[in-house]
Every structure is written in structure tokens, then in C-alpha cells.
Amino acid sequence: MxxxxxxxxxxxxxxxxxxxxxxxxxxxxxxxxxxxxxxxxxxxxxxxxxxxxxxxxxxxxxxxxxxxxxxxxxxxxxxxxxxxxxxxxxxxxxxxxxxxxxxPVPHLLPLLRWEQRQLPVLVVATDRIGAEIVAMQADEVDLADTVTGETLHITRSQPGGWSQRRFQQRAEDRWEANATLVADRLAELVDEIRPRAIVVTGDVRAVQFLRDTSSPRVAELLHEVQGPYDSTDAAVEQAAEVVRRLADADVAAAVETFQRERGQADRATGGVSDTLNTLARHQVDTLLLVDDPQLLARPAYTGEKPDQVGATVGAVSALGVDEPVPAPVGDVATWAALATGARVVAVPTDLADQVPDGVGAILRYTT
Structure with a gap:
């Protein structure tokens, strides 16, 4: 089969x-x-x-x-x-x-941990003629694109006399026009792929023209990387570091939101029992799990449906389940979160003290 x-x-x-x-x-x-x-x-x-x-x-x-x-x-x-x-x-x-x-439930956290670091990103190697663009997408085939502008008068000449300024301006105009073509294509790809970042490298002047000609929604995504890069290959390696920083910032922001909402006794809850109870009520917007196998291996209980979860047999029986079955709390919580449309965030162990018992949730609403 x-x-x-x-x-x-x-x-x-x-x-x-x-x-x-x-x-x-x-x-x-x-x-x-x-x-x-x-x-x-x-x-x-x-x-x-x-x-x-x-x-x-x-x-x-x-x-x-x-x-x-x-x-x-x-x-x-x-x-x-x-x-x-x-x-x-x-x-x-x-x-x-x-x-x-x-x-009874799948073990998905290692896969989700990897996926949360696979942010979509555009990588651009640009010069004064155009650009090579690679769209890197999580769990998708990378897409490659090339934008080529006009090459007439692309190189600054150094004629003497009154014509020098005219020739130089003509080259500048052509570089800017080519950068506009690249910026327009990036705008299309931003709408299509929704990248978290655009990592750009290449000719310094071409990069500046690209930044100047890009729309605000493209310009705010630009991350310039320095180096002797004449293709996207080396820039892709640099993009991995940009993505790592963004992914770490996403996790830190989720933990910060969790802490703030708990401090206000508002839209957050922590600990195994309370978190599983809110998952059963479909209250959870973001589930936080500390990436510690020992913490997440502790037993919890579930029924036939993913949202029939609780810290004890009695808690799940109260949901109308005749025979609750045990499973690791990390798997039970993750499965319930996915079934109820919640985001799952794997929290590194260096932030474990921010999430009580290694399990917490930012809530959609309070009761």
C-alpha cells in the first residue's frame, strides 16, 4: 500500500x-x-x-x-x-x-519545531542590469526568477568636456530604471509568497537604487547582506542567518505576550491542567510548549476526538468520554491545538522559566 x-x-x-x-x-x-x-x-x-x-x-x-x-x-x-x-x-x-x-495521537512537536524556523524568504542578487531572485518557501520547491533590464549606456563613461555629466546621468537613469523593474517584480512576489524577509546583495549602487525604487511594503522587508556575492548562492547562506534571527524573535515575542497576558490576569494561562482545559474549550490562540522531552513526556489523557483532553481521567470523562486513554502531554496538547486551529510554538529550554510546567497558552478569549 x-x-x-x-x-x-x-x-x-x-x-x-x-x-x-x-x-x-x-x-x-x-x-x-x-x-x-x-x-x-x-x-x-x-x-x-x-x-x-x-x-x-x-x-x-x-x-x-x-x-x-x-x-x-x-x-x-x-x-x-x-x-x-x-x-x-x-x-x-x-x-x-x-x-x-x-x-492515540501523533508525535508532531519535532516537526513543528523545524517548521517554525522555515520562514518564507526572497533572496536577491542584484546588479546594474537586473537581478537573480530565489523564493525559498517552507516545504516547497524553491522558485528561481531573473529580471533583466536594458544595457544601453549602462556603464559610466568618462568623456571629457561638457558631455561627461550627460553620459553619467544617462547611466544613472538606466540603472534606476532597471532597479524599478526588479522592485516591481519583488512586489508581485511579495503578494504571491508573503515572505518574512527579502535578503538582498550585490552591487552597492544597484542595491541602493532598489531600496529607493521599492514600495514601502517591499522596502520594509529588505535585509542587505554584505560580501563579494555575484550570485544568489552565497546570499542564500546569509539568508539562513536572517531567517534564524526572525524565527527566534517570533518565539521571543510569543513568550513575551504570554508573560504580559498572565501578568494582567487576562488572556493567558499556564500549567498542564489549566492549559488542557482551555484547549478543550477551544479558547487557545497560541500553545507554548517548552522543548524538553522529560516535561512533555508526562502523562495526560484524551478521547477519540482531539479536543477531548485533560490532565486526569476525571477531566476527560467529564467531557463525555467513556474510556480516556493516556498519552504524553506534549502530544495531547499539540494534537488538540492543531484540531482547534491554534498555533503551536516550541519554546527553547533557555526560556523554560517563562512557561510554568513547560505548558502554557495565549487565549482567544476569557470566560
């Missing part, structure tokens, strides 16, 4: 029905026998999944993905529901811990 649903987004998984297979398989290794090492890891993971009760048909459906995982990435992520493989991803870094579980 193969899947036609492997491009499902994490949010779209909320409509699936468990139990679920969650596999994070280490597929790294530049050594000649890397493929054989991946096969051995998969065999070990398959035995663990089989022992947990995973149907053979699901294991058979997952196996083809493991065979072609190397060298596609360093972590193979597979999420399968009761019927089929629903999601497959290849992540560029090895997993901190390999995961192979079969349970």
Missing part, C-alpha cells in the same frame, strides 16, 4: 483518525554504507512498532519511503493514521532522538 497523501500539511492532519504511527528515522551518514545503516535502523524501528501493535499493512506502506530516504535528508519523518501514510518529510538534520511510536 502506498500513500497519495504524503504532501499533507501538519495542520491538515487534524482530520485524521488514529491510532497513529510516528517515525523520526535517522537517515544521516556520508559513509559508503549509509543506505545499509538506514536499513538497519528501520528494521529496529519496525520491530518496535510491530511490538506496539502497528498493523503489518502500515509497516509495509512505510518501508518504501525508508529505502529511498538516503541521501534525501538526515531525518525521515513519517506520520500514518489508522488507514494510510499521511505525511512524509525529509529534514536536513539528524533527529536528537529517534522516534518510532504507535499511539
Amino acid at each position: 502506498t500513500s497519495t497523501q504524503t504532501r499533507t500539511t501538519v495542520a491538515e492532519l487534524a482530520g485524521a483518525h488514529g491510532p497513529f504511527v510516528s517515525l523520526y528515522l535517522d537517515t544521516s551518514g556520508p559513509v559508503p554504507d549509509a543506505a545499509q545503516q538506514v536499513e538497519l535502523r528501520w528494521r529496529a524501528a519496525r520491530r518496535r512498532l510491530a511490538a506496539a501493535g502497528t498493523p503489518e499493512r502500515l509497516l509495509d506502506a512505510i518501508e518504501p519511503f525508508t529505502r529511498r530516504a538516503h541521501p534525501g535528508g538526515d531525518t525521515l519523518v513519517v506520520i500514518a493514521d489508522a488507514a494510510q501514510v499521511r505525511l512524509v518529510r525529509q529534514l536536513p538534520t539528524p533527529p536528537s532522538v529517534e522516534v518510532a511510536t504507535y499511539g
